[in-house]
Amino acid sequence: MKPATDDFLPLAPATLHILLSLAGEKMYGYAIMQEVARQSEGRFKLGPGTLYDNLQRLMKAGLVEEAAARSEDDTSRRRYYRLSGLGRGVLTAEIDRLRGVVDHARAHLKSLRPRRA
């Protein structure tokens, strides 16, 4: 039985950032770390241990899969990773969830905003 996307929610911050990095194109490990730092404007730095621990779990869960090298010329031992269909669905569901949280928060904050005398 295929797992439902909601089974994976909510995502941990590191997991969310990794899935977000892979949303655009396939990447190798160090590039994912760089992309996460760029997305968070340097506030969230992912170490290799955390990255590969998450990748290991995500691949086991079927959210991320290993991809072929970027080109024929790339003979390095780097491995590339990309989102699977399930991973893309989970990421979309998480973003929707976060959007709902943000909308709710905005509405809540609006009602709490102090009125000017």
Next chain:
Amino acid sequence: MLRWLYIQMLWAHPAGFRHRFGDEMLEAFDLSIGFREHLRLLLDGALSLWRQWVLRPEFHAPWQPTGASGPGYQLLTFQQIEPYKPRGIALAQGGLLAILLLFGVVDAINHGGGKVRTLLIGMRRPGFGLIKLNRAALEGGPPTTTVEAVRDLDDPLRPFARSYFRVVRVLAALDADGDLTISPSEIANAPAALRKLDLNRDGKLSAEECGFLPPGDFAGPARLLARYRGDFMRENPILAALDTDRDGVISAAEIANSAAALKSLDLNNDGSLKPYELLPNPATSQAAGMMGRFDTNEAGVIALQSLPKDDPDVELIRRLLISADRNRDGLVTRGELIVELAAHPDAPRQPGKQP
């Protein structure tokens, strides 16, 4: 240094994780710049190590290469504990090292090597438990030839000599091939063999280094112990022959001269020393025992007057001692006692024992 630590940390990860992600983690470490960044990655690696061993037991299964799933693959591959093959240069270096080691072993076997050689080629001397064979019965015979074992009973002294060679360590050292005979080559090699017994490296051999063992519960005066040592060096013919100055110690000069000294024991002049030429004279040993028993004031003589009176068990000994006192001075010396015991081998040696 930090890189080395990081590599060690990677090695400490579960094999499956290490094989799958180790290279990439190290690459990320190498691409990072700055001491603080490296320190941060080291901490991250430590956390990863903890997570892998504590929180991810489901991933501890052996790693398999990508695409190694499916029944077909299982049929075509071997199960390996270590899936990575070593690099070619490592194989070449290992091969070279093995060849050099082999040459070293062969060279050590061919050109001596002391104790190393003994270890390399196994037992240097045949064990006492091994059955000696009559080789003449084997040579030229058909494959069904019955092998004859040499009977030790041919020489009634050999069973006793075996024990004696174990006790007197000098003999065990000299008899390199363990055949209970000191051959001409073993006599020639005596100085080297004796030097191996010099455990404290003082250049000479004490009674203890020659095999003397003081009684385990000995609590008497040191003077008495010294006397026992002297007796040991005097009563054993091989030690008496080596200790030419009779000082109870085989000095460096005596060790150097040992080959010549040993030849003095060769009664039949055949060049080798057999058990009957090496074993102590029973009369000498018995005399030493009696001196220890009755020379109570340690004067080196037994005073007939000092023997216990009215003791029927001692009366037989008294008769022997009176007979041994050739000069009738009332004192029996060790020499007189030995002569008497040798002349009357059936005489009583201990109180209460009839001949």
